[in-house]
Amino acid sequence: IICVGNLMTGGTGKTPTAIAIGRYLNNKGFNIHFLSRGYGRRSSKSRRVDPSNHTSEIVGDEPLLLANTAPTWVSSNRREIAELAIKAGANILVMDDGFQNPSIHKDLSILVIDGEIGFGNNLVIPAGPLREKIVRGVSRANAALILGKDLHELGKVFEQTFTNNIQILRGHLEPDATATDLVEKRVFAFAGIGRPKKFFDTLKNIGCVITGTLEFDDHHTYTVDEIKNLVQKADEMNATLITTSKDCCRIDRNLAPGIIELPISLHWENQSILDKMLEPILSTIE
Secondary structure, eight states: OOEEEBBBOOOSSSHHHHHHHHHHHHHOOOOOEEEEOOOTTTTOOOOOOOOOOOHHHOOHHHHHTTTTTTTTTOOOOOHHHHHHHHOOOOEEEEEEEEOOTTOOOEEEEEEEEETTTTTTSSOOOTTTBBBHHHHHHTOSEEEEEEEEEEEEOOOHHHHHHOOOOOOEEEEEEEGGGGGGGGGOEEEEEEEEESSSHHHHHHHHHHHHHEEEEOOOTTOOOOHHHHHHHHHHHHHHHTTTEEEEEEHTTSHHHHHOTTTTEEEEEEEOOOOOHHHHHHHHHHTOOO
């Protein structure tokens, strides 16, 4: 069981990391299944995600993305869906979130950290963005994945402060190859994710001509009127609507058929460390 978690509330890159690990293990021939709470869904039923029939209201937006890579199960009872996944043939379970959930033993826990914001003001909710104290969380982790530029030199902090030999992984999120089609394209961008600014910065770096932006709360459920308003704004600016893959899971595409989705993927910068960490686990699986 591999857990991809974090110490912050939202926006660090857990789901792209889980997907990258899932693809890595799939390529090695393992039968991996994802486990997710399915944040924001209105159904409480434990179930396997069916992307062709389920909506984000039923299973959540992130599970729909995960299910494009491997079988995915959603429930607030992670132990229950872990057992269901094993019965369905899984030999590796990848948890998207759940680091703070003690109901399941984790063989490997990876904390995902946005290198640009680090741990914010280092305070726990509600005074800050942390789910738990840093020392407590890091003591239970096997590795920390720092995404993007390490502006707070967290790699040095971990090596000098913590004694549990935590491994430092590094990576960055990149748009898929289709992003080259967006160079100099006029776009109106919107996003309901943990850090919309990160998405807007990505578009700027690609070379898009951004005519306007609109931010929504993470996991925001878009109404018909909101989509119509977005379409109107884009039309007025002679621009194309663009958003994230996660947002697309929560939108009725029939209302905005011309919307562009910008998929992103995690690229490892020191994958050899991940290989060494996974080796003792994978060697026990027949």
